[in-house]
Amino acid sequence: MKTILNHRSIRKYKNDPIPETILEKILEAASRASTTGNMQVYSIIVTTRPDLKEKLWECHFKQNMVKEAPVVLTFCADFNRFNQWCELRQATPGYDNFLSFTTGAIDALLASQNAALEAEEQGLGICYLGTTTYMAHKIIEVLEIPKGVVPVTTIVLGYPDESPELTDRLPLKAIVRREVYHNFDEKEINELYHEKENSPFYLDFVKQNGVDNLAQVFTDKRYTKKDNVAFSKLYLDVLNKQGFMNNE
Amino acid sequence: MKTILNHRSIRKYKNDPIPETILEKILEAASRASTTGNMQVYSIIVTTRPDLKEKLWECHFKQNMVKEAPVVLTFCADFNRFNQWCELRQATPGYDNFLSFTTGAIDALLASQNAALEAEEQGLGICYLGTTTYMAHKIIEVLEIPKGVVPVTTIVLGYPDESPELTDRLPLKAIVRREVYHNFDEKEINELYHEKENSPFYLDFVKQNGVDNLAQVFTDKRYTKKDNVAFSKLYLDVLNKQGFMNNE
Numbered sequence: 333m334k335t336i337l338n339h340r341s342i343r344k345y346k347n348d349p350i351p352e353t354i355l356e357k358i359l360e361a362a363s364r365a366s367t368t369g370n371m372q373v374y375s376i377i378v379t380t381r382p383d384l385k386e387k388l389w390e391c392h393f394k395q396n397m398v399k400e401a402p403v404v405l406t407f408c409a410d411f412n413r414f415n416q417w418c419e420l421r422q423a424t425p426g427y428d429n430f431l432s433f434t435t436g437a438i439d440a441l442l443a444s445q446n447a448a449l450e451a452e453e454q455g456l457g458i459c460y461l462g463t464t465t466y467m468a469h470k471i472i473e474v475l476e477i478p479k480g481v482v483p484v485t486t487i488v489l490g491y492p493d494e495s496p497e498l499t500d501r502l503p504l505k506a507i508v509r510r511e512v513y514h515n516f517d518e519k520e521i522n523e524l525y526h527e528k529e530n531s532p533f534y535l536d537f538v539k540q541n542g543v544d545n546l547a548q549v550f551t552d553k554r555y556t557k558k559d560n561v562a563f564s565k566l567y568l569d570v571l572n573k574q575g576f577m578n579n580e
Numbered sequence: 581m582k583t584i585l586n587h588r589s590i591r592k593y594k595n596d597p598i599p600e601t602i603l604e605k606i607l608e609a610a611s612r613a614s615t616t617g618n619m620q621v622y623s624i625i626v627t628t629r630p631d632l633k634e635k636l637w638e639c640h641f642k643q644n645m646v647k648e649a650p651v652v653l654t655f656c657a658d659f660n661r662f663n664q665w666c667e668l669r670q671a672t673p674g675y676d677n678f679l680s681f682t683t684g685a686i687d688a689l690l691a692s693q694n695a696a697l698e699a700e701e702q703g704l705g706i707c708y709l710g711t712t713t714y715m716a717h718k719i720i721e722v723l724e725i726p727k728g729v730v731p732v733t734t735i736v737l738g739y740p741d742e743s744p745e746l747t748d749r750l751p752l753k754a755i756v757r758r759e760v761y762h763n764f765d766e767k768e769i770n771e772l773y774h775e776k777e778n779s780p781f782y783l784d785f786v787k788q789n790g791v792d793n794l795a796q797v798f799t800d801k802r803y804t805k806k807d808n809v810a811f812s813k814l815y816l817d818v819l820n821k822q823g824f825m826n827n828e
Binding site for chain 1: 612619625713714747755756764805
């Protein structure tokens with residue numbers, strides 16, 4: 333569908349607020365996504381207050397779109413409501429484990445993509461924030477998130493103040509495997525990355541980053557082992573504190 | 581958008597195969613979803629061979645739609661291709677940790693929802709299989725999945741041979757929190773679940789399950805603590821074996 337193929341991440345937003353009727357459509361669309369056993373074990377925190385957005389902006393590595401965009405949606409794996417319901421019904425919930433976290437996270441992420449597409453359908457721009465998993469421990473403080481709930485992803489929403497080009501993608505065969513997972517050989521990897529590595533945009537990107545090639549921008553600058561290890565520990569600690577690591 | 585609001589999970593399929601041109605559109609749609617840093621750290625395994633589908637059917641708790649539907653899409657968090665590329669470029673990948681798994685899983689799940697919606701747009705039916713995280717260790721064997729790759733979700737695709745009613749959802753306020761996470765009190769929980777718990781469909785569902793109320797169907801029959809703990813251990817073991825638990 334056209335909306336899917338036209339997706340661009342928007343990083344500059346106009347000041348205009350989002351009418352409540354449009355926001356409701358987006359949330360309604362989110363709620364129609366598939367959910368495990370129809371348990372709906374996720375939640376969406378809708379934040380518009382400037383003081384809270386300022387704090388979220390700090391959580392999200394001070395990316396300005398968090399302050400500029402009128403609405404920030406934080407999608408969470410959420411067994412809190414479900415557990416409360418169980419306890420009120422003499423049913424003993426057994427959802428304090430890693431599998432339950434993944435179940436809630438899957439629910440949250442499918443809902444987020446529905447929200448993203450409906451927002452774009454309504455003329456809004458969106459951008460996903462990967463920083464949600466890095467900074468979940470801080471987001472939990474800012475948004476007063478209780479036990480049983482873990483932030484998984486964030487979308488900012490607003491009327492676009494830029495119209496970027498469509499982002500490049502690798503050839504489809506880089507992500508699609510047929511029947512079983514046939515592994516790649518060196519020749520295939522070189523072919524898959526050839527166009528990307530030789531595009532003027534990425535050649536300049538490599539130069540600006542002061543490294544030898546595009547792969548090194550990722551490993552040495554943008555997504556380093558040191559950061560990944562630190563954020564892994566923090567996120568596992570969040571899962572533990574929020575009550576999802578009782579796996580015995 | 582209409583496709584989003586009309587989603588139903590389809591569990592009975594016709595024999596008709598899916599034309600390759602339609603399958604390509606679905607995969608193309610998947611590839612347009614947001615992906616962290618445009619790394620595209622996920623993969624989609626497209627399985628149509630009856631012998632493989634038979635084995636996947638066993639993995640997925642023998643749900644017949646896995647054999648009946650002509651196409652099974654297994655979505656994986658995938659740093660294998662990315663790591664191979666880095667290693668061929670004298671770049672040292674640091675993606676053998678839990679954060680990298682979550683990054684790949686998010687990529688995979690956003691792509692899966694695009695695929696699901698595009699499939700429905702093309703007149704197909706879909707169903708997500710939550711059993712993917714439970715049985716990832718077996719799926720890895722069947723689909724010959726290498727290190728660096730973890731199955732996260734599965735969609736079966738095909739022409740529908742049933743037209744079920746729209747699935748009920750809780751009122752929107754059950755999943756939406758405004759500004760920060762205001763917790764629920766007993767009265768609110770009772771209100772949110774009132775319609776569902778009193779619908780003839782669920783009253784009958786409770787009776788068939790031989791328990792006292794709907795919450796107990798979940799805790800005592802469908803998603804028990806015993807199963808969740810067992811599957812948590814298995815999935816964490818998969819993450820470890822596939823190389824995503826080096827968090828030091």
